[in-house]
Amino acid sequence: MDDARLRRQLREAADAHRPDRARILARVERGMAEPPVARIRRAGPTSRWARTVAVACAVTGVLTLGAVAATTLHRVAAPAATTSAPDPLRASGAIDPGSNRWWAQSNVTVTAPTPLTSLVVELRIARTGGIASTGHWRTRPAEDFTVSVREESTALVYHWTLKPGRTVPPGSHVFAGQYNHAEGARDATGDAYTITATDLADEQSTVRGDFTPRS
Incomplete structure (x- = not known):
């Protein structure tokens, strides 16, 4: 497969991808809970195409999670509404x-x-x-x-x-x-x-x- 075709297919796959946030979060949590050795053992040989798609999905998931986190932080940081007392006589x-x-x-x-x-x-x-x-x-x-x-x-x-x-x-x-x-x-x-x-x-x-x- 030539590089131009590969890049085109990667773009199409990225455009069509709709990440499942819940599954991504669950996988990240499971991955963080496992010791490094266990993660290395589960990683088997993959084809160039599979590795490329996996990297693209991972990047998309990280960007999505980053956007969610930024939105959450923004909402938390927003000041609470206050009610001012009326002016005195x-x-x-x-x-x-x-x-x-x-x-x-x-x-x-x-x-x-x-x-x-x-x-x-x-x-x-x-x-x-x-x-x-x-x-x-x-x-x-x-x-x-x-x-x-x-x-x-x-x-x-x-x-x-x-x-x-x-x-x-x-x-x-x-x-x-x-x-x-x-x-x-x-x-x-x-x-x-x-x-x-x-x-x-x-x-x-x-x-x-x-x-x-x-x-």
Whole structure:
């Protein structure tokens, strides 16, 4: 048989070969379990054709097993999926840009990651001189909240309380207190806010902050 014909038949045999993985694994395991002498005794003389086909099958089996092993390792190494916890309740305070030398509006922005079943927003405006309430508002419906304004010796205090049975949806919501003050640029560093909220899982959160400008 000439070499060209032999190579052609080897290619055809390799293309048609469909290795039985289970049998290959079993043969490999049996071969590894036997001592070297036993394996040498079982190996008898073979023809050139039989040796060539055996080598081709062995190479195909090794490549197949290597691919299976690589796939298995890849699957094991893949990171497990994780579930991240929702962001916590957040809040920030800022003086509204529409404020002027005689009047100001202090905004408290509450950001809820999940629906809230209770919410209390307290805004304290330090009595720096000429402080007097002129109103208040919020981005949520007015009928959802009970609002109160009281004067203390050191602060003008606004309270927004969510009514029973109402909810606040996820998102950002603004609560604002409006007031007159002494003429000039007012110092708001003494102002502060406190947010107390409960979510659907009955988890309570409290956030406090002030109106100190952030750099």
